[in-house]
Every structure is written in structure tokens, then in C-alpha cells.
Amino acid sequence: MSRLESLYQELILDHNKSPRNFGKLDPFTHYSHGINPLCGDDYEVTLTVSDDVVVDAQFTGSGCAISKASGSLMTLAIIGQPVTTIIRLKNLFLKMLLTDTLTHDERQQLGKLAVLEGVKKFPARVKCAALVWRAIEDALSPSATATVSTE
Amino acid sequence: MSRLESLYQELILDHNKSPRNFGKLDPFTHYSHGINPLCGDDYEVTLTVSDDVVVDAQFTGSGCAISKASGSLMTLAIIGQPVTTIIRLKNLFLKMLLTDTLTHDERQQLGKLAVLEGVKKFPARVKCAALVWRAIEDALSPSATATVSTE
Amino acid sequence: MEQGGVAGIRNQFPVLGRQVNDHPLVYLDSGATTQKPRRVIDRMTQCLTRDYATVHRGVYSMSQESTEACERVRHLVASFVNARSVNEVVFTSGTTESLNLIATILGRGYLKSGDEILITQMEHHANIVPWQEVAKSVGARLKVAPIDSSGDIRLDEFNSLVTDTTKVVAFTHVSNVLGTVNPVEDLVRIAKNVGAIVVVDGAQGIAHRPVDVRKMGCDFYCFSAHKAYGPTGVGVLVGRYDLLTQLPPYKFGGDMIETVTFDGSTYALPPAKFEAGTPPIVEIIGLGEAIQFLIDVGWHALLAHEHQLISYLMNQLSTIPGIQLIGTPREKSAAVSFVMSGVHPHDVGTILDQEGVAVRVGHHCAQPLMGVYNVPATIRASLGVYNNYQDIDRLIEALLTVRKYFS
Amino acid sequence: MEQGGVAGIRNQFPVLGRQVNDHPLVYLDSGATTQKPRRVIDRMTQCLTRDYATVHRGVYSMSQESTEACERVRHLVASFVNARSVNEVVFTSGTTESLNLIATILGRGYLKSGDEILITQMEHHANIVPWQEVAKSVGARLKVAPIDSSGDIRLDEFNSLVTDTTKVVAFTHVSNVLGTVNPVEDLVRIAKNVGAIVVVDGAQGIAHRPVDVRKMGCDFYCFSAHKAYGPTGVGVLVGRYDLLTQLPPYKFGGDMIETVTFDGSTYALPPAKFEAGTPPIVEIIGLGEAIQFLIDVGWHALLAHEHQLISYLMNQLSTIPGIQLIGTPREKSAAVSFVMSGVHPHDVGTILDQEGVAVRVGHHCAQPLMGVYNVPATIRASLGVYNNYQDIDRLIEALLTVRKYFS
């Protein structure tokens, strides 16, 4: 697989073309707005959290294939999960992008999200994949800021 | 004569050590203050002009050997001279410093002032020799500004 | 193609021999910054290895020579842009500083509450934000002249936006996104009808069109060396001498003063008044060499080369499905922006990079303009004197690769 | 003499092989600007011939590499001065801009009418005039702490000048005229008793004393690369991150914004917030190499070398009749100023230059200090890592030539 092929895998291109849970919950309990000023990626994430479980999640906005696929895959991964699990997933996901390679066990936990591992070879694109996860982190944090900006 | 010897001739060193007409006329009819901000040369020139003749002239202040000798020699050259002659001398003097070499005749007219011709080989010092003459030009001009600054 | 002034010119740019991601580099980001010809690099190296000394302050020979070398560059710049006098050329750190300088001193010494400042929709952030700030600080209003869909300033609207309360009109010579070459003389004429001060952002102009500030009639013209084959760290503000004399200084420190006491200071005359501190000495020397390079290539060759390549590029782009050009103005210079249906510019940038093709994707520091075209970002290929047909063919091939992934 | 870190170091500075007025160059003006080692020149050349691209804005590999290279320099600077975080390092065009930046933003966002700003009698114009201007614009008062006759700040007076109305204290780390190394930690302690913000002008400090901004306790530390074996056109402001966050921006343009609309703009976080426009990319790279050069020579060698040469120079000067030293402080760094009875410094400078000896004569951008010593100007010999005993012997010989003319 060439570097490009490992970045733009079928699954990513598919989620880019047809993002799942694309929209805005109304009403919602949690919200965050994630922007990347330099490349213009701009997403809103809305959540319905009940009893510390994310019962529904949507995202909307615009951005590159990586950020959009990441958002789509994220919603699938978090709906129905307890907040603590989501935080763990987020940490694992960012670890995959930013630091070491994952253990086999960790990759298992990430499931389909691991398809974004190819992004690691494109340092300029890491923040694209991370953006919606930063927004989730923000939305779920006690001190939610309403807008997070990655750079 | 080395370049240095041509710059620091006996006559110049003598006028630097014992500047003539060094002081400030009181009263005076014409005044100018010449400064060179970068090297700190700072002179006042006072004149008594009567019937378009400079009947007395003094200069005072501080500066390098070149500027001081130039001031001293200038006072000797202008006392007793009509303003028109002084303007001509000034133009000749600046011509000697800034542009062509002088004709034999012109050098004759400058008299002792021609001792400063060696300054021409030291472009950084030309403004030192010119400073008091710029001040005289200013003092005698209808729109005297009280302070002239050379750079 | 490579004839006249640009024949063999690629060999003068060492960086062009480089590989990127296993492909020979195709450099199409000259709008961001140009590569440097060997002679500019050599001139700077020579200065650093043989002639380096401070300016202005030394009576010793090397310092005088250094001062003279920098002043010769000032003369060269003055004649290159046809300034009225060498004292109209102020060295800055770049276009951004030049524009901040002029906005700041107009704010301190000229603009008043209720005055209007007019800019255009196609401005770079460097020609927007300083005016927003100065407007805020003096209570002036910032107005924005609209462009039409092809990327030209709407002259009718511009005309009616210039009124007696308009005190400053600031616009770009050439748009860094649209490639639009503005009709500077026409715009200046309109602005001068009401006596407004005119500031031209020449960042994209200086290396692409002959600049004659007297003919243009503008009061200030700003540019950076690094977009004109010269070094980073140096730029120019060309300004009308009487205005530079009347307006207050900008930065304070060594070399811009006449006398300093603890009770107050008096300032030197322009240009020294605006050049506080040790200037970018080696960079000024490099700027001089870059301008001499442009002169040696010659406007005839520069313009012909640019014209041919831009036509070819626009033509070739039109063969790719789903490409929308952003900016099809009457006169277009070296920047070609576009978007591709179904692909975000960022993805295009990454794929092109894998093919060794360097273009810029993003908002190009012109976010408001992105809003006008309702795109989050564009892909921009911008040309320099060293580009050739092959570079464009490589770009087109790489765009076809993009299409393979995003069909 | 040439041992440890400085052994053979002259060979690294190509300019030192040069002749001036038929004599081998003796360069004693490092206080104005230092010469550059081959490795700094080579690093810049390498960047220009192989790696040059813009920073921040490109997704293509060369631009990313360029961005990373510049950010590595930011890390290196941060660790060199022991900043709390890499985000405390702002690249500027030099000390003068750093000081103007901090004075301006303190004026916009912190100082109020009636506040006091305290500087000292030994400041360079760059650390006087910006404060005069900001004091004027906000209605604050500028106070001046006196020095004693040997050139040390009078701590008793300084102490009593720092009061509850003192909001900013700004002083130089090392005097460019007197060579005084100020007791930064003591001065900071006094200033911090009243909660004043402390700004240190490190132009003459950075290459001569280890700098530890945390240990110093200052809020801002400024320097230029070109006085520390690096390029012109780049400098640094190291600033406390919380203050950089709270204070308003300085220049406006690309890269310092988060979003721009025609109705207003929001700003990026520090350090980007203070770095509008294309930075001096190649110069930042050169600065990194210069700092690595200093690290490689090592403070042990640098300090020992400077100490030995300064002692020798002071000793040798005392053998010449009619020399008066200006500045005999407790701790003295590499600047040695003096006057000669019966000779104006300007004449000394010219004669020395004829002998190939480059010293600076004049007020050294410290006119008020000249007033304190009641001299119009001084002669200043200032040392760099490349100077040796022979340079000093040549200076002394040349001063004896001066005595021949002016006896």
C-alpha cells in the first residue's frame, strides 16, 4: 500500500462521501465547536448525554476527508457508550496519532477507528483527524469552552 | 605624506589645540547652532554683520580636530569679508570637500582653508569639516533655523 | 518557451534540483515566497564572509562600506519603483510591517473620529486587520469595496464608496488569491478626487508588474523582498516624502533619533526616522541583488513568460472535470486559485505533495474573500520566473491522481 | 590563551582573514554586531539552496519541514534562556522591535495615567525612547535610576525610586558602553516587591553571560541574533506566557489571527499572536545555529576568554598616558569605553581605522549616559569570542600612533 493509499483507504473515502450522523441534535445536552483556523476545518458536535452515557451524537460542518471521516467514525464509536469509555477511546485515538504505535490489544479496542492510523505518516494532517475528538473532549469537560481551536 | 599625515597636518593640529576666535559674541546679530548627532559635534557660531560685512565672528562648542580646526580657520577667513564673498568661499569649500578637485585659481582663493582638502579621502569625516560652514550658511540665510544638523 | 531573459533560468535556482517524496520538486507556491537565485545567495554569503559590519554608526572603513552598500540598495529600490527621491525608501521587515507602520502613523497623526478608511474584499489579512485596529482606536469606520464574480473590483461601487469622509484608501496591487491586477491608476484617481491618502499593498505586485509609484500616483507602496527572489526579514515602504516628514515615527530606538535626553527626544529625518535599530543589513544587500536579478531578466521577458504560463495553466485546468476557477479577472497575474468538486483543498494539497508538487491550500490569509466566494479554502498554484510547461503538466497529472481517489 | 572551547576559533570566522587599509583586520566592534562563524553562514546557505519554503501555511512537505526547523529553533532558544515553555519565545526583528513591542502592548493593555516607569541612566536609546513615548501616550511618568561614577546602578537610589506607583522597571542586562553586568536578580527582587513588570534588555547579555529567565525572575527578556554570532533581521522577546496571553497584540496580519471578518478579528495564542506576517525564516535558522555555536563553545570557555582579555585590555590601556576609562563597574563584560585627553574620539576612530583597527566611537546610542559622564562621545573597544591578545596589542600600538599626532 502506498502512503497515499494508506491515508485514503476505502473506508475513509466512504465516510467522507456519506458521513454518518451528520447533522445537529435538537435539543442536545452537550455541545462543542471545533475549528482549525489555518485550513478552515469547522465542525459542531452535539450530544445527548443521559446518566453518563452518550445516547445520541451528531456532527456537522465542513472540512477535509480526514476530518469528516474521523467525525463520522467517531459518532459510530461513541453512541451508546459511557462517557468514561469515550474518554478512554479518545486518549487511545490521540495516542495512535501522536505517539507510539499501539499494542495489538489497543488497536482492537479502537476497532474501525484504527483505519485512521495512516494519518500518522502525514504530520500536517494529524490535527484534521484529531479535531472532532478535541471537540468531544471539550464538550464533555466540565469547563466546556464552546469553541476549540487546533493548531 | 601618508593619508593620515595629509589629514592631520600641522596647521590643523595647531588650530585644534588653539582655536582662534573661540567664544561667543555678545551681542551678536547672527547666530546658528550646528550639530552632528551621530558623532556629537556641536558648535555655536555668532556673527556681527554690519552693512553686509561680517565685522566679527566667533565660534564655540566641542567636536573633533577636523571640525574645530575648520571652525577656527573659517573665522579667520570670514572676518572683515562681505557676505557675498563668504557665500562664495563656502561654496568653494564645500566643492573642495564634496565634488571635483579644485582649479589652481580656486585653491588660491581658499587660501589656508585648502589645508582641509585631505579630508576628502575620509568620507566619514567630510561632514566634520563642513559643519561650521553649514552653520554659517544657515546664520546668513534669511530663513535661519537656529539649529542645523549634518548627516 | 525558455527564451530571452528566462532562458536557462532554472539552473540559477539550486533548490529546483531537489527531490520531494521521491519526485523532482515542482514548486508552485511563489505567491507565498519565491525561491532564491544563486546570485542572491552568493551575494549574502560574500557579505557575511568578507564585508560584514554595522551601518551608520562606525567611522571605520568596513562600517562605512557596509553603510554605502545598503544605501546603494536604497537607490536601486528608489529607481526600480521610480520614487521621487531615495529618501522615500524605508526599509522594514516586510509587507506586514510596512502596512502596520503606515496604518499606525496615520492613526497617530492623521485620522480622526468619523473618518472613513476604504479597503476591498480581496485584501490579505495584512491589509485588513491593521486598518480594523486603527479604525477602532481613532473611531474611524472601515468600509469594504466589493468585487464582482470574476474577481475585479466593481469600479461603480468603489466610486460611490469614496466620499469626502474617505481619508485613506488601501488596496492590493495584485491579489494573492485571484491574481487580479488592479487598475491602480484608476483607483488612485478616484481616491485623489477626495484627497484621500492611498496605500498600495505591493506584496504580489513587485515581482510581477513594473511599478512606477509616480505614475500610479499612490502615496505609499509596500512590499517584501522574499516574494521577489530576495531574502526573508526585509521589506520596503515607499512613501511620499512630505507625508513621511509630517507623520510621527513608528518604532523608537537607535538611529531614528537626533537627540535623546531623559526629558524627551527629537527625531531624524526620513527615512532614518522610520528605521529604528540595527537594520537587516545582510538582507538589504540580498534585496539589492534580487532587484538587480529582476532588472537583468527584464520586464519584457518576465511578463511574456508569466503570460504564456498562466494561459497554459488555465487551459490545462479546464480539461479536468469538476474544477472551478476562483478569479477570472480582466488582467490576471501569477496566482491561480481553484476548487475541485467533491474534494476538500486540504486533501488535494496532501496528494499533490506526495507527487512532489508544492501548492498552497487554505484561505491564503484572505478569510473574508473566502466568504465572498463561499468556499472554506482554495487550492492555489502560483508561478515564479523559474516555472515551465513541464511543471504545469506535472500539476495536472497530480490533479488527475486526486480524481482517482475522489471521483 | 586559545584553549578549550575557543582554541582555533578564529579560523571559524572567515572575515578575520581580511585586510583593512593594508593591515589585517582587528575587529573590536562586537558590541555593535558580531562577525559570523562559518557554520552559521553555511547553515543559512544550505537552507536557501535546499530547504527553503514558507512556514505555517503549507501542507506540502518542504513547508512542514521549514516550519519544524523554525520551531526547533524556538525550542533551542527556550532551553538556552530556560524559559518556562517554548510558547514564551516570540521571534521579532531584533532587540529594538522586542522593546517597542513590549512597551507598546504594556501601554495599550496595562499602564495607566499616573503610573511610573523606571529605567536607568545607562540605557541604550532602544530602552529609553519607547518608554518616553508610551509614558507620553498614557500619561505615565518616566523615572531614571542613577549610576555611580564607576558605572554601577546605585542600589540605594534604585530601591527608593521603586514605589507602589512603579508599574514597569526596564533595565539592561549588560551596558553596551560601560560593560556593567547588572545584578539582575537583585533589581528584579526590588521591583517585584511592588509587583512591577520587569523588562530586561539583553542585547549585550545574551552572548556574554548565561541567561536564565526563571532564575532572573524577569517578565521579559529581549535580544538580537546579530550580536550573538547570528544573522541580522531576527531577534527574540522571551515573555511570561500569562502576560503574553493577557496583553493585546502588537502587529496585525497573517498568522497572528484566528479568524478575520470585515467586522472584526480574533487572535491566535502566543507566540503566534505576536508574529504577524512571514517571519524571517532563514534568519531564524541562522539564529538556531548561532545558539548551538555558543552552546558548543560553552560558557566556561566563553567567560574565561572574556575575563582574560578584558583584564589584559584594561591593563594595557593603563600604560597609555591620558586615558580615562568610562566604566569600571564591579563586574565588567566585553565593552571597554574610554576617552583620551586632548583628542576627540572621532579622531581616534579615524587613526585606528588607518591601522586596520575597527572600534566604535560616538555616543553608542546612549546620549543621556554621555551626559552623565560629561563627555560628548567615547571610544569603545568591544570583544567577541574571536579576539585575542594580539588584537589588543594592535589596538594599543594604534593608540600610541594617536598620541604621536595629538601629544
Ligand SMILES: Cc1ncc(COP(=O)(O)O)c(C=O)c1O
Ligand atoms: C497581498 C499580500 N499582502 C501582504 C502579504 C504579507 O507579506 P509578508 O508576509 O511578507 O509580510 C502577502 C503575503 O503573504 C500578500 O500576498
Ligand SMILES: Cc1ncc(COP(=O)(O)O)c(C=O)c1O
Ligand atoms: C544595550 C542595547 N540595547 C538595545 C540595542 C538595540 O539592538 P538592535 O539594534 O539589534 O535592535 C543595542 C544595540 O545596538 C544595545 O547595545
